[in-house]
Amino acid sequence: MTAFCGLQLAHPVVNGSGTFDAIAARRAFGPALDGAFPFAAYVSKTITLEPREGNPPPRLYETPGGMINSIGLPNKGLAGYLEHDLPELARLPVPLITNVMGSTADEVVRLVEAVDARREIAAIELNVSCPNVKTGLDLGADPAELGALVRAVRPRTAKPLIVKLTPNTADVALVAQAAEDAGADAVSLINTLRAFAPHPDGSGAPWLGGGTGGMSGPAVRAVALAQVAAVARRVALPVIGMGGVASGRHARQFLDAGATLVAVGTESFRDPAAGARIARELGAESANSGNR
Amino acid sequence: MSEPDGRQVAPFGRRPVTLTERREHGAYVVLVAPDPHGPAPQPGQFYMLAAAERWGGGPDERPFLPRAFSVQRADAAGLHFMLEDVGPGTGRLCELGPGDELWLTGPLGTGFSGPGDGRRAILCGGGVGTAPLAILQDDLRARGVPAAALLGFRDAAHAAGAELLHGARVATDDGSVGHHGLVTDLLRDELEAGGAAVVYSCGPPPMLEAVRALCAELGVEAQLALEAGMACGFGACFGCVVPVRGGGYLRVCVDGPVVDAGRLETALVAGAGH
Numbered sequence: 001m002t003a004f005c006g007l008q009l010a011h012p013v014v015n016g017s018g019t020f021d022a023i024a025a026r027r028a029f030g031p032a033l034d035g036a037f038p039f040a041a042y043v044s045k046t047i048t049l050e051p052r053e054g055n056p057p058p059r060l061y062e063t064p065g066g067m068i069n070s071i072g073l074p075n076k077g078l079a080g081y082l083e084h085d086l087p088e089l090a091r092l093p094v095p096l097i098t099n100v101m102g103s104t105a106d107e108v109v110r111l112v113e114a115v116d117a118r119r120e121i122a123a124i125e126l127n128v129s130c131p132n133v134k135t136g137l138d139l140g141a142d143p144a145e146l147g148a149l150v151r152a153v154r155p156r157t158a159k160p161l162i163v164k165l166t167p168n169t170a171d172v173a174l175v176a177q178a179a180e181d182a183g184a185d186a187v188s189l190i191n192t193l194r195a196f197a198p199h200p201d202g203s204g205a206p207w208l209g210g211g212t213g214g215m216s217g218p219a220v221r222a223v224a225l226a227q228v229a230a231v232a233r234r235v236a237l238p239v240i241g242m243g244g245v246a247s248g249r250h251a252r253q254f255l256d257a258g259a260t261l262v263a264v265g266t267e268s269f270r271d272p273a274a275g276a277r278i279a280r281e282l283g284a285e286s287a288n289s290g291n292r
Numbered sequence: 293m294s295e296p297d298g299r300q301v302a303p304f305g306r307r308p309v310t311l312t313e314r315r316e317h318g319a320y321v322v323l324v325a326p327d328p329h330g331p332a333p334q335p336g337q338f339y340m341l342a343a344a345e346r347w348g349g350g351p352d353e354r355p356f357l358p359r360a361f362s363v364q365r366a367d368a369a370g371l372h373f374m375l376e377d378v379g380p381g382t383g384r385l386c387e388l389g390p391g392d393e394l395w396l397t398g399p400l401g402t403g404f405s406g407p408g409d410g411r412r413a414i415l416c417g418g419g420v421g422t423a424p425l426a427i428l429q430d431d432l433r434a435r436g437v438p439a440a441a442l443l444g445f446r447d448a449a450h451a452a453g454a455e456l457l458h459g460a461r462v463a464t465d466d467g468s469v470g471h472h473g474l475v476t477d478l479l480r481d482e483l484e485a486g487g488a489a490v491v492y493s494c495g496p497p498p499m500l501e502a503v504r505a506l507c508a509e510l511g512v513e514a515q516l517a518l519e520a521g522m523a524c525g526f527g528a529c530f531g532c533v534v535p536v537r538g539g540g541y542l543r544v545c546v547d548g549p550v551v552d553a554g555r556l557e558t559a560l561v562a563g564a565g566h
Contacts, residue, residue: 028546
């Protein structure tokens with residue numbers, strides 16, 4: 001068992017937010033999904049106050065050893081999530097972590113209060129890769145902004161509060177420190193790296209409907225490992241490490257860098273059951289750790 | 293289990309299969325692999341495929357993600373897939389031969405449905421979009437449903453793909469085989485010949501859009517098998533969206549690939565780019 005913020009998890013592998021839609025996966029794979037659920041906790045995609053359709057296509061671009069996405073956080077909005085998705089997600093055999101995002105502290109407070117009221121939800125993750133509508137700065141890119149946000153939210157919930165850090169900042173460890181000082185219970189990183197996909201027609205125009213996108217997959221793993229290590233050295237909080245994890249060996253590298261849990265994202269696109277495989281491989285790695 | 297929307301549920305996760313056959317039909321390659329641990333697919337469903345070896349390391353160090361393919365036939369020999377080498381993913385798959393391993397996930401998505409009410413079927417498509425019409429024709433023939441097949445291709449090398457169906461009428465862009473013109477010319481003739489029909493279509497976006505528009509004009513039901521670039525195939529990535537009439541998007545992988553044409557304002561959507 002792995003302890004994380006008071007939760008007892010069967011193993012240290014969870015999903016990255018927005019990389020595994022458990023409700024759609026049930027349509028594709030049927031009820032067998034629940035019996036073989038690949039993650040020790042399930043992190044929802046990002047929920048916003050109002051429904052979002054997401055960005056116009058194209059939304060995907062394949063890169064060497066990875067991909068760029070410009071999905072645009074499509075979701076049913078808070079009310080739609082609570083009414084339609086939560087009852088289905090509550091039937092999953094693992095604890096549920098709900099990821100929320102707002103563009104002001106007031107919006108985030110409203111989201112957190114609504115999520116806090118639902119006992120089906122074990123923990124809350126804040127997506128702070130959103131521009132502040134007043135300053136234009138990403139909420140999670142600036143230690144002072146992030147600290148103010150977490151201080152506003154912290155008193156509104158007793159549930160574990162995880163801050164999902166953006167790698168698109170000058171010093172991610174400083175931001176993590178601000179989250180810790182403001183009362184966060186954990187941090188998760190890395191979110192995707194901002195990236196540009198040139199149109200294949202050679203015009204220099206963006207390929208993605210959203211203009212720029214976020215890069216993920218094995219190509220970002222070395223960057224993620226450096227950021228996870230920097231954060232783990234700086235703060236005492238538990239860390240969920242992610243970025244290009246495709247095997248138990250990669251998961252071990254994140255744990256060695258100081259992570260408590262490891263999240264799998266892009267690899268689930270290639271192998272829907274990747275989370276379970278990686279947890280198995282990690283168990284075998286740990287059993288042989290005397291020989292490392 | 294088979295659901296009302298023509299969806300056969302897939303085993304969870306990807307599984308290895310071994311190719312037993314590779315055939316060429318002009319510009320196309322057909323790969324065949326027995327899938328002893330998978331259920332029989334519904335016509336119109338698709339699989340995510342990746343080569344087990346050297347998936348990556350091609351042009352631009354790609355491919356990385358698996359690629360989506362409608363199943364072209366499912367019989368005693370196994371699952372048949374029809375490919376054209378148009379990019380690093382299809383290029384790598386087209387290199388494979390008997391004994392090579394694939395990673396496979398599926399069957400995924402919705403299949404074609406009906407007609408169950410005495411209407412005849414018209415199969416109309418082209419290019420690699422021929423694939424799901426072949427398995428649909430097998431199914432309709434087994435059920436005794438009359439089905440005309442109309443296929444459009446660029447040129448003679450591609451028109452060899454028509455061999456995958458029985459008795460197809462062919463149109464080519466360059467006139468080298470069959471009707472010199474669009475497959476929708478043949479479709480209009482077929483629809484105006486009379487008799488209630490359901491049109492089943494799969495092909496490049498401009499062709500699908502022409503089929504959609506013609507069926508809308510003549511008030512004929514049409515089921516379109518869509519294609520879109522996708523990372524996962526099971527609803528996780530939200531990458532394969534197509535705009536729907538009235539606003540919003542559907543995910544081709546879980547809400548399609550087969551959709552009722554009436555749901556779309558246009559079928560002219562960004563293609564797959566394999």
